[in-house]
Amino acid sequence: MPEATYLDANELVINMGPQHPATHGVLRVKLRLDGERVLGTECIIGYLHRGVEKIAENRTYVQFAPYVDRMDYVAAVTNGMGYCEAVEKLMGVELPPRAQYTRMILAELQRIASHLLWLGTHALDIGAMTPVFYTFREREEILKIFENYCGARLTTHAFRIGGLQYDLYDGFEKDATKFCDYLLPKIDEYEELLSTNRIWMNRTKKVGVLSGKDAIALGVTGPVLRGSGVKWDIRKVQPYEAYDKVEFEIPTGQNGDTYDRYIVRIQEMRQSVRIIRQSVERLAPGPIFGKVGKVIKPPAAEVYHSIEAPKGELGYFVVSDGSTHPYRVRVRPPSFVNLEALDIMSRGHLVADIVAIIGTLDIVLGEVDR
Amino acid sequence: MADEPKAPPSGGPSEPPAKSPEAPEGAAPPAKPAGKPPAPAGKPPAPAPKPAVKPEPWSSPLLDELQKRFPEAISDPLIFRKQPSIVVAKESLLGVCEFLKSDRGGSYTLLTDETAVDYPKREKRFDVIYHLYSFQRNDRLRLKVLVGEGEKVPSVVGVWLTADWLEREVFDMFGVQYEGHPNLKRILLPDDWTGHPLRKDYDILRQDDAWVQANLNIKSGQ
Numbered sequence: 165m166p167e168a169t170y171l172d173a174n175e176l177v178i179n180m181g182p183q184h185p186a187t188h189g190v191l192r193v194k195l196r197l198d199g200e201r202v203l204g205t206e207c208i209i210g211y212l213h214r215g216v217e218k219i220a221e222n223r224t225y226v227q228f229a230p231y232v233d234r235m236d237y238v239a240a241v242t243n244g245m246g247y248c249e250a251v252e253k254l255m256g257v258e259l260p261p262r263a264q265y266t267r268m269i270l271a272e273l274q275r276i277a278s279h280l281l282w283l284g285t286h287a288l289d290i291g292a293m294t295p296v297f298y299t300f301r302e303r304e305e306i307l308k309i310f311e312n313y314c315g316a317r318l319t320t321h322a323f324r325i326g327g328l329q330y331d332l333y334d335g336f337e338k339d340a341t342k343f344c345d346y347l348l349p350k351i352d353e354y355e356e357l358l359s360t361n362r363i364w365m366n367r368t369k370k371v372g373v374l375s376g377k378d379a380i381a382l383g384v385t386g387p388v389l390r391g392s393g394v395k396w397d398i399r400k401v402q403p404y405e406a407y408d409k410v411e412f413e414i415p416t417g418q419n420g421d422t423y424d425r426y427i428v429r430i431q432e433m434r435q436s437v438r439i440i441r442q443s444v445e446r447l448a449p450g451p452i453f454g455k456v457g458k459v460i461k462p463p464a465a466e467v468y469h470s471i472e473a474p475k476g477e478l479g480y481f482v483v484s485d486g487s488t489h490p491y492r493v494r495v496r497p498p499s500f501v502n503l504e505a506l507d508i509m510s511r512g513h514l515v516a517d518i519v520a521i522i523g524t525l526d527i528v529l530g531e532v533d534r
Numbered sequence: 535m536a537d538e539p540k541a542p543p544s545g546g547p548s549e550p551p552a553k554s555p556e557a558p559e560g561a562a563p564p565a566k567p568a569g570k571p572p573a574p575a576g577k578p579p580a581p582a583p584k585p586a587v588k589p590e591p592w593s594s595p596l597l598d599e600l601q602k603r604f605p606e607a608i609s610d611p612l613i614f615r616k617q618p619s620i621v622v623a624k625e626s627l628l629g630v631c632e633f634l635k636s637d638r639g640g641s642y643t644l645l646t647d648e649t650a651v652d653y654p655k656r657e658k659r660f661d662v663i664y665h666l667y668s669f670q671r672n673d674r675l676r677l678k679v680l681v682g683e684g685e686k687v688p689s690v691v692g693v694w695l696t697a698d699w700l701e702r703e704v705f706d707m708f709g710v711q712y713e714g715h716p717n718l719k720r721i722l723l724p725d726d727w728t729g730h731p732l733r734k735d736y737d738i739l740r741q742d743d744a745w746v747q748a749n750l751n752i753k754s755g756q
Contacts, residue, residue, distance in 0.1 A: 210722035210723060256615070465587070470646070477646065479647055481663070496647040501700075
């Protein structure tokens with residue numbers, strides 16, 4: 165947004181963040197206001213910039229893997245999965261089925277965890293205090309599974325290039341199934357609290373409307389795109405791992421408003437449960453590593469690989485010069501691109517709606533800034 | 535987009551394809567040529583002999599159409615792991631992009647990503663890279679534009695709105711200048727920072743000491 169060079173008598177510029185509880189991290193938004201109405205916004209980002217892409221060039225392929233967990237730190241498993249897959253694609257490695265299904269189960273658990281965190285904080289931002297306690301309770305169960313699997317709860321580094329570091333622990337299948345059984349009624353419970361709640365509907369319906377066409381022009385992906393009615397999910401259209409072998413649906417919205425995006429994410433959690441259940445059934449004993457050498461040395465080439473992360477399309481563009489260090493790793497972060505839509509989505513709304521719109525975009529600043 | 539290793543190229547450990555931007559320092563060819571002699575007697579099968587895959591020439595009706603419409607502008611059509619990429623002349627970039635976005639050009643309506651890669655030893659040191667996606671065809675296309683230091687690339691914000699921030703990031707990290715960008719300024723680093731960190735000649739330990747001292751009030755390196 166071009167900056168205003170003068171201030172109209174009615175125009176006011178105020179600053180929101182970077183220390184603001186509803187900006188989910190260190191996002192600073194300059195708001196141009198006419199009274200309570202937003203004329204335009206400008207995002208100022210970079211407070212959490214750590215130069216992840218630069219670090220990649222100075223590490224080996226293997227060494228860089230844990231760094232990606234620190235981008236979207238509430239969905240570390242999917243970050244790691246995207247990176248490992250990108251390098252595997254570069255090398256042409258096929259994973260054995262057990263590794264694929266394990267990855268899918270953990271990634272879908274992570275998607276649920278990410279959506280739960282989003283739901284709780286989004287609702288809290290808008291003023292519904294109860295859900296956050298519930299969603300954190302359920303999320304805790306997922307983190308426990310992660311902890312049992314790899315010893316870490318958040319920055320898991322769960323996968324390795326070529327497969328998995330650890331085989332599943334005894335009783336994993338039972339834990340995963342038990343969690344699915346446990347979660348479904350809880351999702352109904354959230355819906356009871358929110359979906360027909362009049363305050364919730366007033367705060368979210370017709371707020372931050374994004375048409376399907378605008379969404380594509382702005383490049384948004386993930387639940388934000390699907391909320392605008394575009395039925396597009398990388399797990400379906402360009403399947404990776406074994407997503408083409410499981411059944412699930414792509415929930416979409418119609419109006420492209422905050423409420424629809426909420427419904428989309430709620431439904432996605434249910435679909436993730438379906439995927440987990442099918443994947444658990446198909447877990448058969450077998451190898452967990454594809455055919456990779458001890459030294460990861462991909463051919464001199466470049467490859468772009470993207471996965472459907474909880475927040476949208478997470479892409480890795482890896483350029484190799486044939487050595488053990490990547491020549492360049494570009495991360496295409498969903499949050500960064502989605503946040504770009506904030507300006508268009510928030511124009512004409514009230515200041516209080518900005519909080520709802522930032523929430524509905526589901527950004528993580530660690531990933532925006534990298 | 536399932537991976538299917540290409541048929542092993544007949545040649546041995548050949549060099550990266552001519553003019554391909556890889557291998558700035560004449561990088562050694564990667565894996566060994568697809569196992570000619572068996573030899574690994576004794577040891578358990580070491581990392582299975584992978585075909586030494588490398589990018590291959592790409593041909594498709596879309597490419598023919600592009601070459602017809604923009605003669606001279608398209609070069610180096612390569613495909614690797616089912617991912618086609620072409621090099622577009624800077625002068626024709628906007629035209630090619632407009633065409634690719636249109637229905638006749640495959641409806642590449644989504645600009646997934648725009649980024650750059652620095653090859654300091656080349657005459658035109660930057661590759662500016664565009665990843666396009668077409669919902670209609672369900673495929674991706676990679677465009678590359680070769681840019682030298684100080685040259686300006688036409689901005690594609692007019693074609694894909696999402697390029698706004700992406701181009702700002704490329705400018706911030708590489709110092710690539712865009713022509714026609716509505717608001718070209720740094721995005722991740724502070725506005726008055728000097729240097730462009732993702733350039734290869736910018737060391738990982740380097741930073742803008744003056745800025746750090748003035749703004750953070752610490753001696754740099756701390």
